Amino acid sequence: MSKSDVVVIGNGLAGLVSALVSADQGKKVTLLSYGAGTFPLNSGLIDVLGYDDAGKTVKNPIEAIASVADGHPYKKIGVDTVKEALDYFKDIVKSEGMPYVGSADQQQWVVTGVGTMKPTCLVPESMQGNKCFNAGEVVLVGIKYLKDYYVEMVKENLAEILGKDKKYSVVEVDTKLQGGRDLTTRDVAVWMDTEAGYNDFVAQLKAQAGSGKVFVVPQVLGTKTNVVYSKIVKDLGCDVVETTCMPPSINGLRLRDVLLSALKKRGIRVIENAKAEDAEFSANRAVSIKAGGETRLQTYEADKFILATGGFYSGGITMRDFGEGKEGVFGCDVVTDCEEATWANKQLFSDKKQGFALAGVKTYDDLRAIRAGGIIENLYVVGRNLTGYDFCFEHSGNGVALASAFKAAKA
Amino acid sequence: MELEERARDTGDNCIACTSCVAVCPITKANRNYIGPKLVGPAHNRMHFSDEADYEESLKLCSNCKNCDITCPNGVSVATLNMLERAKYYKQHPEAHTQVDQMLSHGFDMADMLNKLPLGKTLANLGMGIGKAFGVLDMMGLAGKRDMPAYADTYFRDLFPTIKQPKSDKKVLFFPGCYIDTNDPEVGVAFVEVMNANGYEVIMDSRFVCCGSPLVVGGYLDEARSHADINVAVINEYAGKGIPVVACCTSCSLMLKAEYTELFAQSEMQQAGKNVYDSFEFLAILAEKGQLKQAKSSDKTKMIYHAPCHLRAQGLGLPALDILTAAGIDIVNADAGCCGMSGSYGFRKENYETSMKVGENLFNTIKESGASKVVCDCGTCREQIKHGATKNVCHPMQILAQAYKG
Numbered sequence: 001m002s003k004s005d006v007v008v009i010g011n012g013l014a015g016l017v018s019a020l021v022s023a024d025q026g027k028k029v030t031l032l033s034y035g036a037g038t039f040p041l042n043s044g045l046i047d048v049l050g051y052d053d054a055g056k057t058v059k060n061p062i063e064a065i066a067s068v069a070d071g072h073p074y075k076k077i078g079v080d081t082v083k084e085a086l087d088y089f090k091d092i093v094k095s096e097g098m099p100y101v102g103s104a105d106q107q108q109w110v111v112t113g114v115g116t117m118k119p120t121c122l123v124p125e126s127m128q129g130n131k132c133f134n135a136g137e138v139v140l141v142g143i144k145y146l147k148d149y150y151v152e153m154v155k156e157n158l159a160e161i162l163g164k165d166k167k168y169s170v171v172e173v174d175t176k177l178q179g180g181r182d183l184t185t186r187d188v189a190v191w192m193d194t195e196a197g198y199n200d201f202v203a204q205l206k207a208q209a210g211s212g213k214v215f216v217v218p219q220v221l222g223t224k225t226n227v228v229y230s231k232i233v234k235d236l237g238c239d240v241v242e243t244t245c246m247p248p249s250i251n252g253l254r255l256r257d258v259l260l261s262a263l264k265k266r267g268i269r270v271i272e273n274a275k276a277e278d279a280e281f282s283a284n285r286a287v288s289i290k291a292g293g294e295t296r297l298q299t300y301e302a303d304k305f306i307l308a309t310g311g312f313y314s315g316g317i318t319m320r321d322f323g324e325g326k327e328g329v330f331g332c333d334v335v336t337d338c339e340e341a342t343w344a345n346k347q348l349f350s351d352k353k354q355g356f357a358l359a360g361v362k363t364y365d366d367l368r369a370i371r372a373g374g375i376i377e378n379l380y381v382v383g384r385n386l387t388g389y390d391f392c393f394e395h396s397g398n399g400v401a402l403a404s405a406f407k408a409a410k411a
Numbered sequence: 412m413e414l415e416e417r418a419r420d421t422g423d424n425c426i427a428c429t430s431c432v433a434v435c436p437i438t439k440a441n442r443n444y445i446g447p448k449l450v451g452p453a454h455n456r457m458h459f460s461d462e463a464d465y466e467e468s469l470k471l472c473s474n475c476k477n478c479d480i481t482c483p484n485g486v487s488v489a490t491l492n493m494l495e496r497a498k499y500y501k502q503h504p505e506a507h508t509q510v511d512q513m514l515s516h517g518f519d520m521a522d523m524l525n526k527l528p529l530g531k532t533l534a535n536l537g538m539g540i541g542k543a544f545g546v547l548d549m550m551g552l553a554g555k556r557d558m559p560a561y562a563d564t565y566f567r568d569l570f571p572t573i574k575q576p577k578s579d580k581k582v583l584f585f586p587g588c589y590i591d592t593n594d595p596e597v598g599v600a601f602v603e604v605m606n607a608n609g610y611e612v613i614m615d616s617r618f619v620c621c622g623s624p625l626v627v628g629g630y631l632d633e634a635r636s637h638a639d640i641n642v643a644v645i646n647e648y649a650g651k652g653i654p655v656v657a658c659c660t661s662c663s664l665m666l667k668a669e670y671t672e673l674f675a676q677s678e679m680q681q682a683g684k685n686v687y688d689s690f691e692f693l694a695i696l697a698e699k700g701q702l703k704q705a706k707s708s709d710k711t712k713m714i715y716h717a718p719c720h721l722r723a724q725g726l727g728l729p730a731l732d733i734l735t736a737a738g739i740d741i742v743n744a745d746a747g748c749c750g751m752s753g754s755y756g757f758r759k760e761n762y763e764t765s766m767k768v769g770e771n772l773f774n775t776i777k778e779s780g781a782s783k784v785v786c787d788c789g790t791c792r793e794q795i796k797h798g799a800t801k802n803v804c805h806p807m808q809i810l811a812q813a814y815k816g
């Protein structure tokens with residue numbers, strides 16, 4: 001296999017962005033992919049920092065980043081780089097026909113699939129929960145037989161949050177998709193991709209449309225980019241807001257598609273189903289890695305490697321016994337950073353971070369990896385592999401993934 | 412010997428994340444399919460459940476393996492589905508139809524016709540007439556399709572007539588049913604390319620169908636006996652240092668990995684290591700600087716379709732790389748599964764699903780402005796011929812042509 005300038009290992013948000021930014025630096029990039037990253041699960045929203053250490057909602061993410069604790073990835077990445085990364089991301093998704101709105105210094109709000117609201121930083125046009133704030137009437141759209149979406153509950157919860165001075169109404173759409181398995185958001189989104197489905201959907205909502213109203217719909221506005229969204233706001237003549245949803249996450253998959261399309265335009269070579277297993281070193285540099293299918297591994301040489309294998313959740317890090325964390329490709333040092341007793345906090349929704357969430361690969365401030373106490377000069381660690389943050393607690397998952405990838409690729 | 416790590420135990424790795432359902436082309440095209448997660452993996456985890464418990468829609472899985480490619484946890488989703496299906500047919504042998512029998516045993520028919528004077532000619536004629544009069548449809552076949560025509564001379568009979576330079580470097584060719592009986596030109600191109608690289612191609616008549624159609628049809632015991640025969644041959648050649656090479660990506664996947672996944676035998680795992688997909692083999696030569704560089708003067712605009720069973724092998728798209736390096740004007744369609752999946756799309760009840768899955772690929776091909784489609788899989792090529800354009804060939808044929816200048 002001909003040598004690459006950069007080999008990226010892992011195909012979640014951090015891996016894909018690392019590959020894109022590297023290619024935009026004029027580098028010849030190979031991306032090794034295994035699975036589909038967390039895209040099919042995650043909302044595809046760019047949460048930068050939703051809550052501070054005390055669990056209080058952050059109003060201005062970029063300002064709050066400046067004061068994160070030592071050891072937090074944002075501390076290593078730096079405020080300016082985070083800002084640049086967010087701008088870069090906005091440019092990419094816009095050029096792929098799926099623009100995101102929002103800025104580093106102001107939190108956006110998103111309606112969840114149960115009718116609560118969550119903070120995020122960048123949001124696709126179709127999910128701007130902020131639009132509910134100024135609406136006089138919120139029309140909640142339910143879909144007959146849709147699994148995991150209870151429109152009356154969404155209505156009650158939203159009314160609680162947004163206040164009783166608004167009007168709330170419910171309309172139920174019948175897709176007439178009968179028989180077969182349970183109806184999922186994806187089934188409805190696929191139906192919305194078709195002209196007949198779209199027209200039927202619009203026809204069933206048309207009577208409720210009017211100025212000052214906003215429709216809140218489950219995540220069903222088509223499987224690709226924001227084409228259905230752009231069309232439907234025109235056809236209905238009022239705002240439409242998608243909620244987040246249970247997996248598979250349509251918006252996560254939309255984001256994956258547009259990023260893969262951007263990769264393709266840059267001629268980035270993607271090797272699918274190629275799990276990286278092993279690395280070779282020369283002094284303190286990585287020379288090549290081995291990756292492939294069940295039967296045989298191929299060697300991939302590069303000047304620079306970016307490790308985006310997704311931490312515990314995606315198998316980038318494993319641990320059999322407490323304190324014995326392993327990074328599977330390069331054998332980097334893994335920091336546990338908590339006591340065994342605080343490893344797991346049994347109260348899932350309490351106001352404390354999870355010990356295990358803070359574990360990750362040890363790096364220098366420039367994100368270069370540490371192995372056996374020393375540096376690997378040409379290996380950068382990004383995304384969920386990094387130590388020192390609980391993305392779930394603070395709502396920073398995709399923000400850290402994006403910004404660390406940007407920094408590592410530029411280095 | 413039974414392996415300790417068995418694919419059939421990987422159901423326990425499933426965390427029900429639904430990634431497989433999200434990418435499954437059949438789930439998207441057909442609402443009657445419950446999705447891969449709830450067929451193999453879910454039932455596989457129910458170690459204690461009633462043996463007779465099975466998922467009704469298990470017949471709809473096409474074994475395309477996009478679920479495996481997407482699974483973050485190494486669950487052999489498609490194989491678990493096939494094992495579930497086999498279990499079902501074991502308990503319901505009466506459920507096997509005449510079409511199941513026929514589509515899973517195409518090799519028997521092909522052998523028989525080869526022995527009859529004018530057998531193939533008459534069969535081709537018969538299929539044409541059968542299609543016209545709706546007989547195929549009545550039998551449960553997709554009557555809107557042409558059945559793949561038998562070649563006048565099978566590759567097994569053509570091969571002895573090919574003059575090859577002798578060489579110490581040898582490869583054993585596994586032609587697979589489709590190249591052997593329907594598309595022998597690919598085999599000829601393979602011999603030319605290997606000869607150009609200093610290799611002599613040999614054949615072994617003990618090889619039988621890789622068993623892929625048997626697995627998909629739920630004839631697992633028969634597939635096992637095919638596996639045992641092929642594996643013994645492969646290992647015999649491994650002992651002589653002669654690698655086995657297949658040009659069909661479903662055959663190569665079966666020989667390399669699926670036998671082990673399905674049956675968990677150490678000799679299968681060992682055999683797999685001696686099997687290469689043809690362009691994988693060439694890419695390895697290229698890496699060692701031993702591949703003869705081709706310089707094509709062909710200016711035809713081409714588009715490449717990567718078979719799912721190649722993508723599942725985790726080795727990238729070596730045919731695309733090698734043809735690009737040869738100066739061919741070729742782009743990657745990157746348009747997902749073609750929908751055929753071996754014998755799947757030939758069934759009447761799967762026809763619509765199959766065509767719906769392939770729609771994106773057909774449109775991509777039509778919109779590309781390319782006048783030739785290149786693809787390593789025989790049944791993908793059949794599907795592309797039916798849905799997009801007749802001008803389809805195996806990358807080996809392009810490379811053989813490029814060597815000729």
Ligand SMILES: Cc1cc2nc3c(=O)[nH]c(=O)nc-3n(C[C@H](O)[C@H](O)[C@H](O)COP(=O)(O)OP(=O)(O)OC[C@H]3O[C@@H](n4cnc5c(N)ncnc54)[C@H](O)[C@@H]3O)c2cc1C
Nearest residue numbers: 010012013014035037038043047276310314383384397398
């Ligand atoms: C259910 C869920 C919901 C979430 N929701 C949100 C949200 O709403 N907003 C938000 O900002 N964040 C969210 N997150 C967090 C966010 O998904 C992650 O923090 C972030 O996207 C991590 O990206 P990553 O690229 O580092 O890792 P991942 O997305 O995990 O990707 C890692 C990839 O590397 C692959 N890989 C692993 N090992 C190897 C190997 N050896 N060789 C090759 N490939 C390998 C994996 O298979 C995987 O595809 C959510 C996470 C989960 C699990």
